[in-house]
Each structure stands twice: as C-alpha cells, then as structure tokens.
C-alpha cells in the first residue's frame with residue numbers, strides 16, 4: 309500500500325500528513341503521534357504488540373499503535389489519552405481508586421493511558437461488563453507495578469458511573 313498523503317482526526321483536530329515530509333511509509337502510528345504531534349501519553353515499551361502500553365482508540369476501537377502503520381490509519385478518528393480530561397469517568401475512576409479494599413489503579417502511571425483507552429473501547433461495546441469480560445478485555449495489557457486489582461476495580465467503578473448516568477442497570 310502506498311500513500312502520499314494521510315488524513316487523520318486526532319483528539320478532535322484534523323491533520324494532513326505528507327509522506328517523505330511527515331512520515332515514512334513504514335512508520336508506525338505511535339511514532340507519528342509521539343514525534344510529530346508530541347502526544348507522549350501514547351506510551352511505547354515493547355514495540356511488539358505484547359504490552360498494550362501504546363493502545364489508542366481508532367474509530368472507537370482499541371488498536372496497538374506500535375503495530376499500526378500510519379498509512380493504515382488514513383481517514384480515521386484517533387483518540388489518545390490527551391483527548392480525555394479529568395471529568396472523563398474512566399480517568400476519574402483510575403485516579404480515584406485507592407480506598408480500603410480497592411487497591412490502587414495507578415502507581416508509576418506508565419501503563420495507565422493504555423488501560424484507560426482499552427476500558428473506553430470495552431465500555432463503548434459493553435457498558436456493563438462482567439468480571440470475566442473485564443479480565444478478558446484487559447488481558448493484553450501489562451502493568452509492571454502490579455496494580456491489576458485496582459485497575460479492575462477502576463473499570464467496574466467507571467462502568468457503574470456510566471450505567472447510572474445512562475439510567476442503566478448497575479453492576480453487582
């Protein structure tokens with residue numbers, strides 16, 4: 309696939325990137341987002357699709373930006389952690405999960421953007437996931453600080469918040 313020009317919407321802004329000027333044909337989306345747009349909330353660790361740190365949303369679905377070429381993303385709508393704010397229910401749940409019995413969803417925070425965006429992808433499709441569905445959805449993500457219990461709690465809190473706002477059923 310050869311493309312001279314790639315158009316993307318990133319966190320609500322439209323961009324046009326030229327091959328040879330802004331990217332090379334083999335460049336990954338993570339490289340473009342981090343180096344051309346300065347979106348360093350797109351974490352890069354393994355660059356092999358094994359850790360989930362570089363997860364972003366592309367047209368509402370989670371993708372590993374280290375495994376996605378810029379040219380494959382042409383025409384898509386990208387969301388990175390920088391496109392969310394503190395009022396976002398998932399961000400809020402990750403930040404505010406630390407109470408007794410909850411665990412903590414964040415220590416160093418390196419993995420957090422990937423987990424947050426994966427949670428958005430999950431809740432987009434399934435606003436009231438079971439414990440098993442949460443575990444399955446997050447299974448491609450590694451947290452080197454071992455915050456898995458807190459992250460699971462945060463996802464349930466975010467789902468509960470979204471469901472209650474939408475008048476849906478609460479998780480048990």
Ligand code: FES
Pocket residue numbers: 351352353354355356357358359360361362363372373374375
């Ligand atoms: S950096 Fe992309 S999956 Fe690890």
Ligand code: FES
Pocket residue numbers: 413414415416417418419420450451452453454455
């Ligand atoms: S909070 Fe440190 S890697 Fe997950």
